[in-house]
Amino acid sequence: MKTLVCQEPNKIEYIERVKPLIEPNEVLLKINSVGICGTDIHAFAGKQAFFSYPRVLGHEISGTAEEIGNQVTEVQSGKRYSVIPAISCGACPACEDDKPNCCESISLYGVHQDGGFTEYLAVLESNLIELPDNVSDSQGALVECFAISAHAVRRAQVKQGDNALVVGAGPIGLAAAAIAKAEGCNVIVVDVATERLEWAAEKLGVPTLNATSEDYVEDVRKAFGKGADLIFDATGFDKSMSNAVNLIRNGGKLVFVGFTKGELSFHNPTFHMKETTLLSSRNATRQDFERVIQLMSEGKISESIMKNREYDFHTFGLSYSEDVCQNRELVKGVVTF
Numbered sequence: 354m355k356t357l358v359c360q361e362p363n364k365i366e367y368i369e370r371v372k373p374l375i376e377p378n379e380v381l382l383k384i385n386s387v388g389i390c391g392t393d394i395h396a397f398a399g400k401q402a403f404f405s406y407p408r409v410l411g412h413e414i415s416g417t418a419e420e421i422g423n424q425v426t427e428v429q430s431g432k433r434y435s436v437i438p439a440i441s442c443g444a445c446p447a448c449e450d451d452k453p454n455c456c457e458s459i460s461l462y463g464v465h466q467d468g469g470f471t472e473y474l475a476v477l478e479s480n481l482i483e484l485p486d487n488v489s490d491s492q493g494a495l496v497e498c499f500a501i502s503a504h505a506v507r508r509a510q511v512k513q514g515d516n517a518l519v520v521g522a523g524p525i526g527l528a529a530a531a532i533a534k535a536e537g538c539n540v541i542v543v544d545v546a547t548e549r550l551e552w553a554a555e556k557l558g559v560p561t562l563n564a565t566s567e568d569y570v571e572d573v574r575k576a577f578g579k580g581a582d583l584i585f586d587a588t589g590f591d592k593s594m595s596n597a598v599n600l601i602r603n604g605g606k607l608v609f610v611g612f613t614k615g616e617l618s619f620h621n622p623t624f625h626m627k628e629t630t631l632l633s634s635r636n637a638t639r640q641d642f643e644r645v646i647q648l649m650s651e652g653k654i655s656e657s658i659m660k661n662r663e664y665d666f667h668t669f670g671l672s673y674s675e676d677v678c679q680n681r682e683l684v685k686g687v688v689t690f
Contacts, residue, residue: 355666357670358470359409361399363399366670370471377424377425378477380428380475380476380481381473382475382476386491388495389686393411394677396410412497413497414436414463415484415492416433427478433484433493435481435494435496436482436497437480437482438461438464438497439637440461441458442456442457454504484496488646495660496646501610501634501636503637503644511537515533516541517533517540517583519587520544520597522542522553526544526587527542527557527659527684540557541576542554542559543562545565581600582606583605584597584600584601584605587610588611589612590613594613594617598619599623605630606631607632608634659684660685661684661685662685662686664676665689
């Protein structure tokens with residue numbers, strides 16, 4: 354089988370590998386589509402933390418079950434599935450508390466072990482979730498990206514009519530805005546790039562604000578008639594994350610979907626006075642994947658809000674640096690096989 358391997362920072366190449374042999378609890382998945390995530394770009398550039406080489410990238414995966422292990426009970430050959438990339442241990446306190454998304458020894462296909470930039474991948478049955486007929490292979494690959502945002506929205510316990518400010522109009526922010534809107538929130542998207550704001554307004558049909566405005570805090574209050582009930586910060590930018598406490602109303606909730614490697618600071622009296630609820634959101638659970646697939650199947654969210662490029666698996670690795678990593682017009686790319 355053909356496999357694209359990131360051998361070391363700034364070096365990615367096609368090689369031939371033997372198809373993997375599956376364990377009794379695994380399924381051999383014929384890969385159909387793989388989404389390209391920021392992780393795949395950062396790993397190529399040598400900027401991904403806790404990463405080792407060589408590595409087959411790609412953790413946003415959909416495919417067709419081809420071979421079934423003898424202990425597999427639910428997955429059927431010939432059916433299409435989306436991959437839940439996070440493999441949890443099942444035994445740590447987080448797993449025992451039904452939070453496998455923050456398992457102490459979590460491992461992800463395409464990050465900690467080889468992923469979907471290959472023609473076939475052995476996947477645990479427990480990490481597969483079936484796709485309905487009206488959800489395409491491409492959409493199936495992007496379920497994981499949407500699920501990250503769906504988990505954040507579920508963490509916030511949103512209610513119909515909540516005013517939600519989504520900061521950051523990258524794929525995760527766009528997905529958070531789309532899901533919050535689908536769950537009945539009044540959504541405004543914020544970014545610093547005009548082209549990103551224009552994209553969000555066109556694809557999501559929501560108002561937007563530019564964070565570079567001198568009156569940014571007041572702009573938010575005017576837009577909602579008060580501070581935001583909820584803020585989802587998907588920037589991973591420390592200044593944006595620290596400033597969020599100034600944008601939220603008293604008694605509001607702040608969810609950090611993106612993360613920064615550095616430290617955060619904010620004015621404690623403001624944070625305390627507002628009795629702010631501060632949440633982080635990491636990865637996603639099967640429940641989030643199921644919700645995303647349901648919303649896709651019902652036509653309430655669509656890959657079109659983020660996907661703007663398709664790549665051919667057999668050739669995209671030849672120009673990975675130029676066409677993927679350095680492509681400033683790329684919002685979200687999907688590799689097709």
